[in-house]
Amino acid sequence: MNGTILSVEHLMMHFGGIKALNDVNLEVQRGSITALIGPNGAGKTTVFNCLTGFYRASGGNILFNTRSKTTNVIQVLGQKFQPGDWINPAQFGQRLFYKMFGGTHLVNRAGLARTFQNIRLFREMSVVENLLVAQHMRVNRNLLAGVLNTPAYRKAESDALDRAFYWLEVVDLVDCANRLAGEMSYGQQRRLEIARAMCTGPEMICLDEPAAGLNPVETHTLSNIIRYLRDHHDITVLLIEHDMGMVMEISDHIIVLDHGDVIAQGKPEQIQHDEKVIAAYLGTDESEVSV
Numbered sequence: 679m680n681g682t683i684l685s686v687e688h689l690m691m692h693f694g695g696i697k698a699l700n701d702v703n704l705e706v707q708r709g710s711i712t713a714l715i716g717p718n719g720a721g722k723t724t725v726f727n728c729l730t731g732f733y734r735a736s737g738g739n740i741l742f743n744t745r746s747k748t749t750n751v752i753q754v755l756g757q758k759f760q761p762g763d764w765i766n767p768a769q770f771g772q773r774l775f776y777k778m779f780g781g782t783h784l785v786n787r788a789g790l791a792r793t794f795q796n797i798r799l800f801r802e803m804s805v806v807e808n809l810l811v812a813q814h815m816r817v818n819r820n821l822l823a824g825v826l827n828t829p830a831y832r833k834a835e836s837d838a839l840d841r842a843f844y845w846l847e848v849v850d851l852v853d854c855a856n857r858l859a860g861e862m863s864y865g866q867q868r869r870l871e872i873a874r875a876m877c878t879g880p881e882m883i884c885l886d887e888p889a890a891g892l893n894p895v896e897t898h899t900l901s902n903i904i905r906y907l908r909d910h911h912d913i914t915v916l917l918i919e920h921d922m923g924m925v926m927e928i929s930d931h932i933i934v935l936d937h938g939d940v941i942a943q944g945k946p947e948q949i950q951h952d953e954k955v956i957a958a959y960l961g962t963d964e965s966e967v968s969v
């Protein structure tokens with residue numbers, strides 16, 4: 679593995695009086711499969727929502743290091759002006775820029791993609807259309823080029839289609855290309871969500887409970903797809919998952935959250951025997967746990 683792709687420092691997320699995340703610090707290594715686990719309500723999805731810009735964190739830092747630059751996720755979502763900005767024109771200009779043009783699209787453009795716990799496909803579109811829509815930020819959408827149907831425009835369209843079919847092949851859905859996304863089985867929809875995220879050209883993908891609702895055969899196929907992303911495309915995978923068999927089998931590193939704090943991290947064999955982790959899952963006090 680080569681360096682840190684994601685650093686999260688002192689991340690906090692409060693919903694009114696509820697402290698979903700207290701002070702989360704974690705790092706994800708480039709090219710790894712890292713699992714974020716923890717009991718229900720530990721704050722895992724909230725971490726994902728902060729990382730991918732769906733929530734604006736209450737405090738802390740999220741730095742996403744792609745090969746070409748570092749993106750400050752909280753900054754690109756647009757922050758409130760601070761008193762010091764009025765004497766620092768560069769800072770003021772930057773905040774104004776991101777207030778006007780910032781948003782989650784910049785997080786995706788930086789190379790971070792995600793899937794959702796509750797599948798969110800365009801159900802009334804065909805499978806391949808779902809993948810073409812995902813590429814709108816990469817494809818030439820110049821109106822004039824479209825009207826004149828220029829060679830560059832046709833090439834961009836054909837590349838988008840090739841890319842869509844490449845990822846359909848990886849997730850074994852080529853045969854379903856023209857079916858409506860909403861008509862497919864649950865397992866197929868989960869795989870399509872991964873293909874759609876991959877069509878945005880990410881360096882890192884966050885998968886929120888990808889194995890939820892899958893049978894053992896589908897879970898095995900999914901594990902192979904996740905490994906394929908890492909091994910053949912150098913994609914960093916961060917996943918939330920409750921299927922501990924799968925987590926222990928495919929993860930290089932595991933981070934455990936409980937009540938909005940990281941309580942343990944390490945290799946699967948370390949986590950399996952960590953007393954704090956066992957206590958968190960059993961809902962008992964650490965001192966009561968005997969291994």
Ligand SMILES: Nc1ncnc2c1ncn2[C@@H]1O[C@H](COP(=O)(O)OP(=O)(O)OP(=O)(O)O)[C@@H](O)[C@H]1O
Pocket residue numbers: 693696697698716717718719720721722723724725
């Ligand atoms: N939008 C929200 N408004 C209010 N509270 C929220 C919101 N989102 C999450 N929470 C609260 O934050 C805490 C963490 O929730 P989160 O969904 O991140 O947990 P989780 O670890 O992903 O749980 P699960 O494994 O059940 O999906 C919970 O107490 C939850 O009720």
